[in-house]
Amino acid sequence: MKIPKLQIGSLSASIPIVQGGMGVRVSLAPLAAAVANQGGIGTISSIGLGDIKASADEYVRTAKEALANEIRKAKSLTDGHLAINFMGVLSNINDLIKISVKEGIKIIAFGAGLPTKLPALVPDPSVNLVPIVSCARAAGLILRTWDRRYNRITDALILEGPLAGGHLGFSAEQLEHIEDFSLEKLLPEVLEVIKPYEDKYGKKIPVITAGGIYDGKDIARMLSLGASGVQMGTRFVCTEECNVSQQFKQAYLDAREEDIVIIKSPVGMPGRAIHNKFLKDLEVKGKLKITCPYRCLTVCKIETAKYCIALALLNSYFGDVDNGLIFCGQNAHRVDKIVTVKELIDELLSELKEA
Numbered sequence: 001m002k003i004p005k006l007q008i009g010s011l012s013a014s015i016p017i018v019q020g021g022m023g024v025r026v027s028l029a030p031l032a033a034a035v036a037n038q039g040g041i042g043t044i045s046s047i048g049l050g051d052i053k054a055s056a057d058e059y060v061r062t063a064k065e066a067l068a069n070e071i072r073k074a075k076s077l078t079d080g081h082l083a084i085n086f087m088g089v090l091s092n093i094n095d096l097i098k099i100s101v102k103e104g105i106k107i108i109a110f111g112a113g114l115p116t117k118l119p120a121l122v123p124d125p126s127v128n129l130v131p132i133v134s135c136a137r138a139a140g141l142i143l144r145t146w147d148r149r150y151n152r153i154t155d156a157l158i159l160e161g162p163l164a165g166g167h168l169g170f171s172a173e174q175l176e177h178i179e180d181f182s183l184e185k186l187l188p189e190v191l192e193v194i195k196p197y198e199d200k201y202g203k204k205i206p207v208i209t210a211g212g213i214y215d216g217k218d219i220a221r222m223l224s225l226g227a228s229g230v231q232m233g234t235r236f237v238c239t240e241e242c243n244v245s246q247q248f249k250q251a252y253l254d255a256r257e258e259d260i261v262i263i264k265s266p267v268g269m270p271g272r273a274i275h276n277k278f279l280k281d282l283e284v285k286g287k288l289k290i291t292c293p294y295r296c297l298t299v300c301k302i303e304t305a306k307y308c309i310a311l312a313l314l315n316s317y318f319g320d321v322d323n324g325l326i327f328c329g330q331n332a333h334r335v336d337k338i339v340t341v342k343e344l345i346d347e348l349l350s351e352l353k354e355a
């Protein structure tokens, strides 16, 4: 079997694998560049970057500079395809998107919110706009709005199902019936919704599926169902190039299936994480003390938030996992070794060929 390329606008990745954006600091330049060097698309997360002390005084400037530096670093490591991941709930999102475009980024992945005004912010047609959605309705809404307002459609879509890591675009109730929202069910619905727009504009909208995709067999299944590529997060955490602490990776290696839980996040969406001391303490205390110099999220209310999610994720990144939140996908319990990105991608591709 020939490995299909993933075409997004005028960009062509030689393998149909996107490494998903993972905040806070889980997907930085070394990981994204390593994936891009293997022919995939590497994504840097724009969230939670920069010197923490400097951020307390000058959050907006520090965050912007840190993202620019991360992009420059990645570009010094690869000539391959790089994307930046943004969450719609970030208070400084417009700034971060603008700096990414200025630094030459050609793929903007936008999740946790509907990017209805994104084409106005990024009118340059050479920059590929890729919303992340969890249902056909959201895909249809974005396409309808962009078509009417901007005479433009999305350059690709990432369809993230309920098995993904990090924040999830499903309600707590929906997550109790995960089987009703499988990618196998969602993908045909999305393909149907996008069809009239593909016909009208005479171009394909590649759909990249994400969430629970673990091996080459999974990739083959997604491609056979009509996906143009897959986005994977969890598998890339336990790679040598991923910048998180050894303790973070060890928590993945140690996790059992029953340790992987759904949490309520201050972002206002459910998330998937490893049930650890931090989450147990939170259950006992109800609320942790918060001081917030950043105001990094538009949706986080300091009076009612149970903890600072930026700090909790940073703690895990630095290795203090007992006081930190460890986001992961549903399949994290299956990861049993740390490998290089090349080893992982070689394994995925040989499984894909076999499947």
Ligand SMILES: Cc1cc2nc3c(=O)[nH]c(=O)nc-3n(C[C@H](O)[C@H](O)[C@H](O)COP(=O)(O)O)c2cc1C
Binding pocket: 019, 020, 021, 022, 023, 024, 026, 045, 047, 085, 086, 087, 111, 112, 132, 160, 163, 164, 165, 166, 167, 210, 211, 212, 213, 231, 232, 233, 234, 235, 237, 326, 327, 328, 329, 330, 331
């Ligand atoms: C540790 C972690 C952090 C994540 N952070 C983000 C994020 O900041 N923004 C986002 O859009 N998706 C985030 N995700 C989702 C991934 O980009 C990806 O779509 C998802 O994890 C795919 O599912 P998988 O982990 O089963 O492969 C995160 C996932 C993980 C595991």
